[in-house]
Amino acid sequence: MVDIRWFDDNASLAPALASAVAADLRAALQSGAEAALAVSGGRSPVPVFEALREEDLDWARVVVTLVDERWVPETDSASNAALVKAHLLQGRAAAARFVPLYTGDATAQDAETKLAATFKSLPLPFAALILGMGDDGHTASLFPASPNLDAGLALGASIADTPPCLAQVGAVAPTERMSMTLPWILHARRVYLQFGGAKKAEVFTAALAEPNRQYPVSFVLAQTQTPVVVFASRS
Numbered sequence: 131m132v133d134i135r136w137f138d139d140n141a142s143l144a145p146a147l148a149s150a151v152a153a154d155l156r157a158a159l160q161s162g163a164e165a166a167l168a169v170s171g172g173r174s175p176v177p178v179f180e181a182l183r184e185e186d187l188d189w190a191r192v193v194v195t196l197v198d199e200r201w202v203p204e205t206d207s208a209s210n211a212a213l214v215k216a217h218l219l220q221g222r223a224a225a226a227r228f229v230p231l232y233t234g235d236a237t238a239q240d241a242e243t244k245l246a247a248t249f250k251s252l253p254l255p256f257a258a259l260i261l262g263m264g265d266d267g268h269t270a271s272l273f274p275a276s277p278n279l280d281a282g283l284a285l286g287a288s289i290a291d292t293p294p295c296l297a298q299v300g301a302v303a304p305t306e307r308m309s310m311t312l313p314w315i316l317h318a319r320r321v322y323l324q325f326g327g328a329k330k331a332e333v334f335t336a337a338l339a340e341p342n343r344q345y346p347v348s349f350v351l352a353q354t355q356t357p358v359v360v361f362a363s364r365s
């Protein structure tokens with residue numbers, strides 16, 4: 131079941147999404163020693179990060195990681211780790227523990243096994259996980275044209291038998307990417323999908339209609355295992 135919440139613009143959407151994620155983190159911290167949060171990169175999350183970091187919660191017990199990463203060091207302007215450190219892990223939220231995806235290995239593929247071990251040490255399931263969406267219906271770094279999209283979307287195997295992160299290589303994006311796989315994206319108490327703009331609203335409507343490899347985000351919307359809350363604006 132997908133809960134869809136429309137907002138006039140990203141400026142009004144961002145604090146509402148930040149508040150919802152903070153409530154999930156507080157709830158997880160009430161029942162566990164730590165809470166895990168996974169976030170996406172891109173432009174849309176920045177105001178959400180800047181609102182979330184002001185939330186009064188026990189950030190020292192929060193572990194933040196990424197849903198996907200461009201395979202570049204943090205010194206590169208494309209780095210999602212750098213984006214999260216610049217906009218989320220500031221102020222109160224600076225106390226959180228950050229788990230990057232970029233390992234320094236030559237290729238994302240070389241890092242898959244290492245990340246599998248890293249992810250198994252996270253306080254799972256994720257208290258919350260924030261996805262974005264591209265105009266092409268990609269989410270995380272699961273792109274329609276990715277040569278190993280099927281591996282990234284494959285459900286059915288147990289979470290223990292599914293790699294948490296797979297390299298998304300080939301001409302799918304300007305930079306080689308590492309992406310969480312769908313089973314691990316859904317290994318969360320709640321998944322949030324955030325997007326804005328008329329084009330994305332149109333793609334979202336098509337993706338909501340049926341699961342379709344043309345729109346990888348459709349597989350997040352079609353599943354019934356994990357609650358999905360959509361924070362959307364048409365502008």
Ligand SMILES: O=C(O)[C@H](O)[C@@H](O)[C@H](O)[C@H](O)COP(=O)(O)O
Pocket residue numbers: 170171172173174175197198199200210261262263264268269270271
């Ligand atoms: O690394 C990334 O870029 C993101 O994880 C990616 O999946 C993003 O969520 C969408 O491309 C939307 O990006 P915008 O918010 O910039 O439109």
